[in-house]
Amino acid sequence: MRLSRGVPFVAATLLVGALGWPAPVAATAVGEQHCVRQDHVRVPGAAFQQSACLVDLTTTGLAGTPHTDLADQAGLTARGTRTPTGVPGIQIDGYFPDSSRFNATHGWQHDAQFVIRLPDRWNGGLVVTGAPGTRRQYATDTAISDQVLALGYAYASTDKGNSGADFYRDGKRPGDAVAEWNTRTTELTRAARKAVAQRYGHAPRRTYMTGISNDGYLTRWQLENHPELYDGGVDWEGALWTANGPNLLTSLPMAVARMVGSARDEDLYAAGFARGSEFLWPYHERAYWGVTQKIYRAEFDPAYDSDCPGPSAGSTPEQIRAPCASDAAYDYASRPASVHRAVSRVALTGRIGRPLITLHGDLDALLPKAVDSDVYARLVDASGRGPLHRYFTIAGGTHVDGLYDTYPDRLRPILPCYRSAFDALVSWVERGTRPPADHTVGRPANGEVLNSCTLSTPVAPDAR
Incomplete structure (x- = not known):
């Protein structure tokens, strides 16, 4: 039995112009084995x-x-x-x-x-x-x-x-x-x-799948559907898609409702957003909530609002990121069966076939862990695959580590914990050393969080 378990999106579309390719570096620059067989490698x-x-x-x-x-x-x-x-x-x-x-x-x-x-x-x-x-x-x-x-x-x-x-x-x-x-x-x-x-x-000899956010979702999906290709994976705050919810279309509408003034903080808590994450909400209003809801509603439910089909309805960054007013009232549960079938095509089941380590910050204000990784962990357990899964909540972690630079006294980067998790996965797969049981990873006593993280450091009881 497990211990108690407590897209996503990038707002700006970044464009890269055509760039020239530099001349190859001579093999003698770094040793005789440098780039051996380069001309023989063809990607099938x-x-x-x-x-x-x-x-x-x-x-x-x-x-x-x-x-x-x-x-x-x-x-x-x-x-x-x-x-x-x-x-x-x-x-x-x-x-x-x-x-x-x-x-x-x-x-x-x-x-x-x-x-x-x-x-x-x-x-x-x-x-x-x-x-x-x-x-x-x-x-x-x-x-x-x-x-x-x-x-x-x-x-x-x-x-x-x-x-x-x-x-x-x-x-x-x-x-x-x-x-x-x-x-x-x-x-x-x-x-x-x-x-x-x-x-x-x-x-x-070993192939590992891993990723952040939407690619954390891909990590889960690959280990569920193609375990023959991989030996294990690390899922860093993967997005959760389930046909009947929860998913992004069940949590984000309430965030959009708050943006347009039709929801209270208490409504966001009920939708899964963590108490204590309020200081992050203004940033997410500007950068994530509105546009993310538009994108995924347009992907899975394009008939919902023909006047606001998606981000392309706007011509400036502000318009693209702004919410559609209709999304504040979006009710995924009442949408037609065709919408739920569209989501079911990409839904997760929890039936992983290889070892998987999941990390999720307790202050994630885009994919709240209460309606994401907590739920996914229960899906894994319900499918009988719990022994293949470890789940670590990162105290002070949020969806993107860059926000640590703005709030170093309130947040911690997840990347150092991710690196520790990857090492733990390799030890698990290759040496049979099982990772610690599921728990919340607290701050180290010395306060160093930028470049170090020990997964075996649980949060103190009085800090929960």
């Missing part, structure tokens, strides 16, 4: 790919080049976060066949873009991720890629097949755009495993 199924031999695959080495996009990472990590550097190897950028054109990275105007990084010193593993929110394939370079590359893993990330505030326009049926996120992640995982084998001579 890719419509286009371009590879480069680089002296450093981390963001420190790639900043200012077309091999990463720091703007698309904005807000995900706190200033002062320490990241490793100096990982030479091969980077492959490209795209799979796709009919949509939301992703302008490299000037390609083509979706289903991916990045694969193959370090010279390989530990035999592969880490797969995708873009959180509506970002693109480089979004988690600082948060995830840098660390796993330094550990020796190959790395692969996808834009999920559509991106930006108008991603809901992709597909023919309600739910198609989100459903594509799942198929594109599976597609990349299979292709990356084969690309790894071409580079190193054999397939990865």
Whole structure:
């Protein structure tokens, strides 16, 4: 029995213009094994790919080049976060066949873009991720890629097949755009495993799925539906989709109602928003709540309001982020069965087939954990998969670590806890060392939270 358990979106659509590719670095720059077999690596199924031999695959080495996009990472990590550097190897950028054109990275105007990084010193593993929110394939370079590359893993990330505030326009049926996120992640995982084998001579011995927010959702979905491809995963505040709720369309309308003055704070608490998170609400009103509700309502329930179909109804950033007044009264439970069927196409069940560690901040004001990860943990238990799951609540954690820079006395970054969770997953999978039981991770006695986190540090009883 478990201990008691107590998209998401990026507001700005960031555009990247066409950039030239630098000349390959000479192999002698870092050693004889640098970029060996670069010309032999072909990504199966890719419509286009371009590879480069680089002296450093981390963001420190790639900043200012077309091999990463720091703007698309904005807000995900706190200033002062320490990241490793100096990982030479091969980077492959490209795209799979796709009919949509939301992703302008490299000037390609083509979706289903991916990045694969193959370090010279390989530990035999592969880490797969995708873009959180509506970002693109480089979004988690600082948060995830840098660390796993330094550990020796190959790395692969996808834009999920559509991106930006108008991603809901992709597909023919309600739910198609989100459903594509799942198929594109599976597609990349299979292709990356084969690309790894071409580079190193054999397939990865271990493959891990991981991600933040929308890609935390993808991590859950992949371990439920394709456990044969992975050995385990770390889910960082994944979005929850269930056909009958809860989901974003059951919690966000109340937040929108508060924005337009038709709901009280007590109504938000009843909808799952945490007491103590009120200081974050003004920021979320400006950046997240209205536009996120519009996007997902337009994706799953396009018939609800023809006068306000989605973010494209606005022409300025303020109009795009503003809520539709009709969304304050949105009642998912009373919507037609067709809407619930659209959500059921991408719904989670909790039937994970591989070890999974979930992290969620107790001050998340976009995906409140009470109606998200708490519920998902119960789904895992109800499906009989509880022994495969660990769930850690991060005291003081919120949806994006960048807010720590504004509120260092109230928040803590989740990234250091994520890194500890990834290490714990590897120990669990590869050495049979089970992680601690579910609990709330409190602040360390020395107060250092920017670059350290010990999962075995439970919050003190009087601090709950």
